[in-house]
Each structure stands twice: as C-alpha cells, then as structure tokens.
Amino acid sequence: MKKLAWLLGAVALVGLSACDDDENNCGNVNCDESAPLCVLANNNKANVDVCLAKDKEPVYNQCGHDKAQDVATMWYDNGACTTRYTGSCESDSQCESDQVCDTVNKQCVAKTGSQKPRLVRIDDLTELNDNDKKNGDDPGADIDTVVLTKASGKAVYVTEVNGFKRGDGKSAQGEDYSIAANPQAVVGAPSSFVDYPTDTKNCYYYKKDTDPNASPVRPFVSLGGKGGYIVVVMGEDIEAGDTLNVLELGGCTLQNTKDKKTQVTTGKEAVKVQVSISGKDGDWALVGDSSSRVTETDYTGIFSVKISDNMLKDAK
Numbered sequence: 001m002k003k004l005a006w007l008l009g010a011v012a013l014v015g016l017s018a019c020d021d022d023e024n025n026c027g028n029v030n031c032d033e034s035a036p037l038c039v040l041a042n043n044n045k046a047n048v049d050v051c052l053a054k055d056k057e058p059v060y061n062q063c064g065h066d067k068a069q070d071v072a073t074m075w076y077d078n079g080a081c082t083t084r085y086t087g088s089c090e091s092d093s094q095c096e097s098d099q100v101c102d103t104v105n106k107q108c109v110a111k112t113g114s115q116k117p118r119l120v121r122i123d124d125l126t127e128l129n130d131n132d133k134k135n136g137d138d139p140g141a142d143i144d145t146v147v148l149t150k151a152s153g154k155a156v157y158v159t160e161v162n163g164f165k166r167g168d169g170k171s172a173q174g175e176d177y178s179i180a181a182n183p184q185a186v187v188g189a190p191s192s193f194v195d196y197p198t199d200t201k202n203c204y205y206y207k208k209d210t211d212p213n214a215s216p217v218r219p220f221v222s223l224g225g226k227g228g229y230i231v232v233v234m235g236e237d238i239e240a241g242d243t244l245n246v247l248e249l250g251g252c253t254l255q256n257t258k259d260k261k262t263q264v265t266t267g268k269e270a271v272k273v274q275v276s277i278s279g280k281d282g283d284w285a286l287v288g289d290s291s292s293r294v295t296e297t298d299y300t301g302i303f304s305v306k307i308s309d310n311m312l313k314d315a316k
Helices: 054-064 131-137
Strands: 016-018 037-039 050-052 099-102 107-110 121-125 140-148 156-167 201-202 229-234 244-246 253-256 261-265 271-275 284-288 302-306
Touching: 121 140, 121 244, 140 229, 244 271, 271 302, 284 302
Parallel strands: 201 253
Antiparallel strands: 016 037, 037 050, 099 107, 121 229, 121 271, 140 156, 140 244, 156 229, 244 302, 253 261, 271 284
16 A cells, blocks of 8 residues: 655644555554554544545544543544533633633533533522521522523523522531522522412412422522522523523512411512532623612512623623
8 A cells, every 4th residue: 555645744734644565554453444544542532543435535624632531432423523522620720722621511612602501600699697697597699599581581490500509508418408508409490489489479488388298498599698609500501691690588578378477578689699610710701780679669589680682792
C-alpha cells in the first residue's frame, strides 16, 4: 500500500498517514484498504490509535481533533460531527478553547450566542429582627416554585435544585420537615398555589390540605430572610418573550386545615430574581425584584417578569 504522502503535507491533515506497507501497522491497530488512514494516539485527543476510511478524511479534519472519549465512531456519524465533547465537565478548563462548560448538563458546548440560561436564582431581601430569627419557624420569603411560561403559553417547571441556603441558618433534620427547609419542595408544578394560574389568591400551608393521604409537610421552602437564596434549573431555556413567574406566599389567603385556620393572609416578602447560563459568580443577569410590589394591596406574591433580550445580554 502506498503511503499517502500528499496527506502529510496538508496542514489540515496533521496526524494522518497511510498504514505501514508491510504489516499495515498503525500503532496498536492494523489498517486495511477499507480504512487506510492512520491516526496515531499521540496525534488525536481520544488518545487511541485508529484507522479511518478515506471518505471520513474530511470529517476527521472537521471533527477529529476534538476531545472525544471513545474511538473514532464518536468523531463522526454518517458524515456529520456528533457532540463535540462526549465527556462530562465541571469547568471551562476541561473543554476546548472554543467551548465552555454547561454546568447544568455537565457538558462542553460551543461558545455561541445561541446559549440561553436555564438557571434562576432567588434571593430573599427580607430584613429579620432578632425575634424573627429566634422564634419564627419560617421567616422571610416562602417559595412554592418557579414557573416559566413560554411565549407559546406552555408552562415549564423546575427540574432540580442547584443551590440553597436559609438566611437564618436553619435546616430540616432527616425527614423532619416541620419547618419549610426542604428545597426539593420547589421541583415540579406548584403545590401550594395548586390552582395556578387560574387561582393566584389562595395558597396552602400543608400538603395534607390538598391531599388527604399526604403527610403534613410544607409544600414550599422558606429562604429564612436576608442572606437566604435558592438556585433552580428550569426544564427549558429562558428566552426573550417568555414570562418568569416566582410563586412566593405573600398576600395570598393561606388555607390551613390541619391547624383549623383558614382565611389567614400571609406576609409579603420581597425577592431578587436573576438568571444565568453557568451559575458562576459574576455571570448572573438581574431580571427584577419584587420590592416595589410588596406594598401593593392586591399583590399576592406571584412575581412575574416578561423576559427581554436586554435582560439576557448579561447572562453568561
């Protein structure tokens, strides 16, 4: 088999050579006529010796130098690049120079303007007094969930919690949810504003209030005053034209059948809302806060913000 000397002279084909004339040897693998192009381990980031078919040559030039974890099949799929980096990542340093780490999905993705945020951070702005911190079970903002209403009208919910801290330092112990310190309460559809968005004026204090078979635990999480926050991951990208809805139990009529108390109006607590792609410090874009709303008579704690391109431009 003749060596493909013309390949070695092309800048785009660095690392490609024909297989050995006598033994078809390509490092630890043997090439044949069906796959004569030899790519040695030290010339590709998969760190494996591999033989490529001639028709895969242009695709290798386009995709083959990427940091694939498997053999050459990860570099092409019917003539098109597969995911540029199939391994997981925790930071940008683990990705190619033209990529960043999507810390939500733990994957390297191309640096393009098409990346959109999915992370939402809610900070409690409530100033607590010493009595609140000492005696209040759930002071500060009480968050049922976050609902992303797409421009199409589709409702998208929280899929996971990425970070959480109560401002008063309290935490649930084991399965003890006698205080609202379980951040997982925000995952999924609303469970305190059970009839949202049809009914935004009534909220529920215990899961048992809406499900007789449920345990008497809180269907929301308290942020515990200033310094408290929660970071959640939405099920779809946050885009211009969408409406981000933070459901805080502020000003709604609290239905509490377990303690035989109903028609109790909850306190209105202000929150700051930001979005980000990476979740890193400095990468958050402010989309608004409810400080000016909590003084309004008809404010029920549903803080809704229509997302604009201008809001998203600082999200990284």
